[in-house]
Every structure is written in structure tokens, then in C-alpha cells.
Amino acid sequence: MLKLEVIVEVHQLKRQGFKVAAIARKCKLSRTTVYEYLEKDFEEAYRWVDDLKTRKRKLDPFEDQILGWLKEHPDLSASQISDWLEERCSFTDIGDSTVRTYVRELREKYHIPKTVTFRSYEAIEELPKGKQMQVDFGELKIRTFEGKWIKIYVIAFVLSHSRYKYAEWQDRPFTTRDVLRSHENAFEYYGGRTDEIVYDQDKLMTVSENGGDIIYTEEFQAYKQQRGFSVYLCKAADPETKGKIENVVKFIKRNFAKNRVYHQLETWNEQCLAWLDRKGNYQVHNTIKKRPIEVFALEKPHLREVSSLLSFESNHGTSITRTVHKDNIIKFQSNRYSLPLGTYKPQGDNTVYIRIDKEELIIEKNPGGKLLATHPLSRRKGQLIKNSDHSRDKSKGIQAYMETIKASFDDQKKIQIFLEEVEKRYPRYMRDQLQILSRAVKNFEPFTESALEICIKQTLWSTNDFHDVVRHLARIQDQESIIPSTDIPIVEMSSTYYKEKALVRELDGYLKILGGV
Known part of the structure; x- marks a missing residue:
């Protein structure tokens, strides 16, 4: 009856002379809801509230599923449940506020509280388009499909103006070369770079702050000069400077990664990119009140173009590695590229090296070594790029x-x-x-x-x-071929046997036994 009490309170406040705006603030309602409640008399409100108890709601078919998630993971957010409904149940016909309300009511009904922590930030003025990108790292322990726990690591990027995000995961700690490769992948994902990039004081990029004369690691210094961006290094105990990326790392860890089952790294990264398209960059941002993907469309023309992809790798003698799968393919940027049959070794080293030359993907056994395959680089996703020479001629067998x-x-x-x-x-x-x-x-x-x-x-x-x-x-x-044998004796039977008859008992005997007359 809580809703009915609220309706009665709204009517009482109105009779006391309160304006609609004041009633809305006092009852924590929208003004539209206050107007709706004022139009109902007590009897009508009572019938309406009574009908609410029996009406069917959109999420009712998923109540057991959502309840199971909440019992297994009490810290699940409504936003993450909304994403799981879309990903796992293919259910999209519902708003985020409806999911929040439904989840809140389930928590109250089944006494599943959620601990919420808050952190204070200082408001910072919005930056112009193409001005700044923020980068940070995170790590998380997750459960594998085998029931084991492993630690995985993420590097996240966000454009400060549009809040457009990118993330990349590894199953080992990042090295400087991993960071540079991730930058190249992020620049390709965004279609350019910003004038400035904000970092925390991380040993992968910096050696010392040196009173403002920052000393970078050798590889990062060379890469920074090649790409031409400026660096803003956060001071200690200054989280507000890179608060956007800290929120992004937290958002990715809690909304995407937490409670998700890990199978393999390539699949995990593909799922993360799909989540960015579906939720991370599509959901309305709470601060700018817009979808990052829509704001990014306006910011993208202001990004600086970058030279050919992964050019730093040839300059520094490094290459991207990939693992050959048992079906003799490698995965790169959400696509599959074929290799000759027999490249995969069940008990051997299945690491190969890839590099980009113009619009071709080159796969080598070692950097600059034996060429295994060359494919046209696909800009689409989910494609199998296969060389006909790599197929087995099954008709020969x-x-x-x-x-x-x-x-x-x-x-x-x-x-x-x-x-x-x-x-x-x-x-x-x-x-x-x-x-x-x-x-x-x-x-x-x-x-x-x-x-x-x-x-x-x-x-x-x-x-x-x-x-x-x-x-x-x-x-x-x-x-x-079966012929009757003459050795089998033939027994002649007398015709008298055929004339014998079985004895027949009189019916009276049966009647006496059965108790008849």
C-alpha cells in the first residue's frame, strides 16, 4: 500500500497549499507523476494500486533469472543486469529505469541488500573536441570455465570530450611494448589521436617526474616523438585530473568483466568490444546526458590523423604475436585469417608474428623470417579470410x-x-x-x-x-545348398495314435468345486 500512501500524501500537500514543484521535491517524484496522482480520487487510486498488484510486467518472465543472478552476485548493478538481459536473453525492449525499479523491488522483496560506496570528485570544465584522451590500467580476478581463478589486466582509453571508450585485455601484466601496441589499436579504433594524452605516473612510460622535467622510458620517448602528442602526467593524490578514465576502468570492470566467465583471451576481447558497442559507448552518459557514440561522431573530425598502422613496430624491432589455433587460423581485430595446413603443432610452439604492410596482413614464423601467409586486411568484423591454397583437397581422398x-x-x-x-x-x-x-x-x-x-x-x-x-x-x-540327410531315421507312427481322444470331465464336477448347485 506504499504507493497509495504516497498518492494520499500528494493530495494532502495540495490541500495545504503546496505547489506542484514543492510536492514533487518533498515526495521525490517527478512533476508529471504529481499531476497524474492529483487527477485520481481516493477510490480510483485504490483500484489503480490494486490493479498494479496483479498486472503483468515486462520483466516478469525473467524474474527467476534475475533473482538467480542477484543471489549469486549480490553486488550486481541494475545496469549490468540490463546488459546481461540483452546479451544472454536477447531482451532489449525495456528502458534502464524500468530495470532499476524492478531490481530494487526484487532486492526489497527477497532481502538482498547491496553495499554502495561513494567517492567525491571536483567538477572540471568540459574540454573541446579532439583535445584530450585519458589512459589508465586495471586488473581483476575472474573465474574461468574450468572453475579456476586467474588475474587479467586491462588498459582503457577514453576521449575526454565525447566519453567514447576503448579497452584491451591481457592475461599477463603489460609491458611498454604492449602499451605502445594498445595505443596503435586505440588510434585505429578512434580513427585518429588527440593533441594530449593524460597518464598516471606509471613505470611503463615514465622513469621520474624530476620536478616537472619528466624523464620517459626509452621506448615511450621514441614513440611519443614519432606520434607527436603531448603528455599530461598526473601528480600524486590528484585523482580528479583523470577522473574520467578512473570511472571508465571501474565501469568496465564492474559492468562488463565482473562475474563473467573467462574462456580465452581472444574471445574475451571480442566480447569486450561487443559490450562497448552495445552498452559502454551506446548507453546515455550520466554526466553529458548523451550517448558517447553520437557525440563521438561530432568529435572524430577533430582528431589528428596518424601514419600507417603499427609503424613503431618496424622502427623498434618488435612485432605483434598471435597464437595459431587448432584449425590453423589466427585471430586479429575480430577476424580470422587462415594459415597452411600443418602450421598448428599439437605439442609445439604455435606462436607466429604479424605485421601490417599497407593494406596487407603478413604472417611470419619469426620477425623477418619465413613467410607463412599474406592476406588482404579486412576492416570488417567476424570474417574468415581464407587462402584457397590453405585448404585440403578432400576430393583426393x-x-x-x-x-x-x-x-x-x-x-x-x-x-x-x-x-x-x-x-x-x-x-x-x-x-x-x-x-x-x-x-x-x-x-x-x-x-x-x-x-x-x-x-x-x-x-x-x-x-x-x-x-x-x-x-x-x-x-x-x-x-x-541345404540338402536333407538320409542318415536321419524316419519314425513311422501308427494311425491308432491319431484315433485316441482326450477324456472329457462332466460339468457337474466343476459346479461342485465352484460351489454351484
């Missing part, structure tokens, strides 16, 4: 199998006709068909020619039919 079976027949012309017709009808199951034919030839060899003649004459174009026919011919032959 089938043809060899067919030739082996044909050698078992005398009439080569007829067996060729039969096999061609079978292949027309069962192209996907030709190997299975040949195995059936091989067993038939092995078990019923004397009858295969006759069976072949019958199958062609009756247009039975299946090796199962051939097997039935050849087995039938063998069974007939076996029956004809």
Missing part, C-alpha cells in the same frame, strides 16, 4: 578410396556408372557410402557382380541397397 573399391569389380564400366550415380545423390556422405560398399565387397565377394547388375537394372543408386541385394543373393545360395 575420396577419389583414391573409389579407385580402391573399383579394383574389386570385374566390370569397370558398370561400377563406374554406379559410383557416379551414388555420388550425385550423396555428395556429403560419399565416404560413408564407400565404407558400406567396401564392407559388402569384403563379406559377400562371390555375389558382388550379380548384385551390381541388379542395382543398375533396378536403378538402386545407394550402397545400402547394394548391401541388401548382395546379402539376399548370399542367403538364397545358402538355402539352396
Whole structure:
């Protein structure tokens, strides 16, 4: 009855002379809701509240699912539940505020409290388009699909104006080269770079602050000069300077990564990029009250263009590594690129090196070493880029199998006709068909020619039919070969036995037994 009490309170405050705006503040309602409540009298409000108890809500079909998530992970946010509903249940027809209300009511109903922590920040004026990007790191312990716990590491980027985000994960701590590679991937993701990049005091980029004359690591100094951006290094105990990226790291860890099951790094990064498209960059930002993806469309023309992708790698003698999967492919930027059959070694080293040359992806066994494959670089996602030379010619094995079976027949012309017709009808199951034919030839060899003649004459174009026919011919032959033996004695029976009759009991005997009259 809490809602009915609120309606009564709204009417009482109105009668006391309070304005709608004051009532809205006092009751923590929107003015639209206050107007709606004022239009209802007590009886109408009572019926309306009573109807609310029995009405069906959009999230009711998912109540058990959401309740299970909350019981397993009491710290889940409503925003993360909204994302899980979209990702795992393909349910998108609902607003974030509705999910928040529903989750809050479930927590109250089933007594699942949530501990909320707050942190104070100082407001900072918004920066112009293309001015600044912020970068920071994070780490998190997560559970794998095997039930084990591992620690993974993330580097996150955010454009200060549009709040457009990018993130990249590793299953080991970042090195300076990892950081530079991630920068290149971020620049490609954004389509350019900002004038300034904000960092924390991290040993991967800086050696010493030195009273304002910052000393960078050798590799980062060379990369900074090549790319031409300026660096803003945060001072100690100054979280407000890079508060945007700190919120982003927290958002990624809590909304995307927390309570998610880890399978492998490539899949994890693909899921993260999909989450950025679906939630991280699409959801309305609480500060700017706009979708980052829409603001980014206006900011992108103000970004500085960068030179060819990963040019720093050739300058510093480093390369990106990838792991060859058992189906002889590597994954790069959410696409799969083929390698020659046999590249994957079950017990060997499956690390290869990739580099970009103009619009081609070059895969090498070692940097500058043996060339394994060259592919056109795809700008799409989820594609399989495959070289026809890397495919196995499966028809060779089938043809060899067919030739082996044909050698078992005398009439080569007829067996060729039969096999061609079978292949027309069962192209996907030709190997299975040949195995059936091989067993038939092995078990019923004397009858295969006759069976072949019958199958062609009756247009039975299946090796199962051939097997039935050849087995039938063998069974007939076996029956004809059975001759009654003369050694078995013949017993002559007297006709008197056939004249004997069984004794018949009178009906009275049965009636006495059953208690009849």
C-alpha cells in the first residue's frame, strides 16, 4: 500500500497549499507523476494500486533469472543486469529505469541488500573536441570455465570530450611494448589521436617526474616523438585530473568483466568490444546526458590523423604475436585469417608474428623470417579470410578410396556408372557410402557382380541397397545348398495314435468345486 500512501500524501500537500514543484521535491517524484496522482480520487487510486498488484510486467518472465543472478552476485548493478538481459536473453525492449525499479523491488522483496560506496570528485570544465584522451590500467580476478581463478589486466582509453571508450585485455601484466601496441589499436579504433594524452605516473612510460622535467622510458620517448602528442602526467593524490578514465576502468570492470566467465583471451576481447558497442559507448552518459557514440561522431573530425598502422613496430624491432589455433587460423581485430595446413603443432610452439604492410596482413614464423601467409586486411568484423591454397583437397581422398573399391569389380564400366550415380545423390556422405560398399565387397565377394547388375537394372543408386541385394543373393545360395540327410531315421507312427481322444470331465464336477448347485 506504499504507493497509495504516497498518492494520499500528494493530495494532502495540495490541500495545504503546496505547489506542484514543492510536492514533487518533498515526495521525490517527478512533476508529471504529481499531476497524474492529483487527477485520481481516493477510490480510483485504490483500484489503480490494486490493479498494479496483479498486472503483468515486462520483466516478469525473467524474474527467476534475475533473482538467480542477484543471489549469486549480490553486488550486481541494475545496469549490468540490463546488459546481461540483452546479451544472454536477447531482451532489449525495456528502458534502464524500468530495470532499476524492478531490481530494487526484487532486492526489497527477497532481502538482498547491496553495499554502495561513494567517492567525491571536483567538477572540471568540459574540454573541446579532439583535445584530450585519458589512459589508465586495471586488473581483476575472474573465474574461468574450468572453475579456476586467474588475474587479467586491462588498459582503457577514453576521449575526454565525447566519453567514447576503448579497452584491451591481457592475461599477463603489460609491458611498454604492449602499451605502445594498445595505443596503435586505440588510434585505429578512434580513427585518429588527440593533441594530449593524460597518464598516471606509471613505470611503463615514465622513469621520474624530476620536478616537472619528466624523464620517459626509452621506448615511450621514441614513440611519443614519432606520434607527436603531448603528455599530461598526473601528480600524486590528484585523482580528479583523470577522473574520467578512473570511472571508465571501474565501469568496465564492474559492468562488463565482473562475474563473467573467462574462456580465452581472444574471445574475451571480442566480447569486450561487443559490450562497448552495445552498452559502454551506446548507453546515455550520466554526466553529458548523451550517448558517447553520437557525440563521438561530432568529435572524430577533430582528431589528428596518424601514419600507417603499427609503424613503431618496424622502427623498434618488435612485432605483434598471435597464437595459431587448432584449425590453423589466427585471430586479429575480430577476424580470422587462415594459415597452411600443418602450421598448428599439437605439442609445439604455435606462436607466429604479424605485421601490417599497407593494406596487407603478413604472417611470419619469426620477425623477418619465413613467410607463412599474406592476406588482404579486412576492416570488417567476424570474417574468415581464407587462402584457397590453405585448404585440403578432400576430393583426393575420396577419389583414391573409389579407385580402391573399383579394383574389386570385374566390370569397370558398370561400377563406374554406379559410383557416379551414388555420388550425385550423396555428395556429403560419399565416404560413408564407400565404407558400406567396401564392407559388402569384403563379406559377400562371390555375389558382388550379380548384385551390381541388379542395382543398375533396378536403378538402386545407394550402397545400402547394394548391401541388401548382395546379402539376399548370399542367403538364397545358402538355402539352396541345404540338402536333407538320409542318415536321419524316419519314425513311422501308427494311425491308432491319431484315433485316441482326450477324456472329457462332466460339468457337474466343476459346479461342485465352484460351489454351484
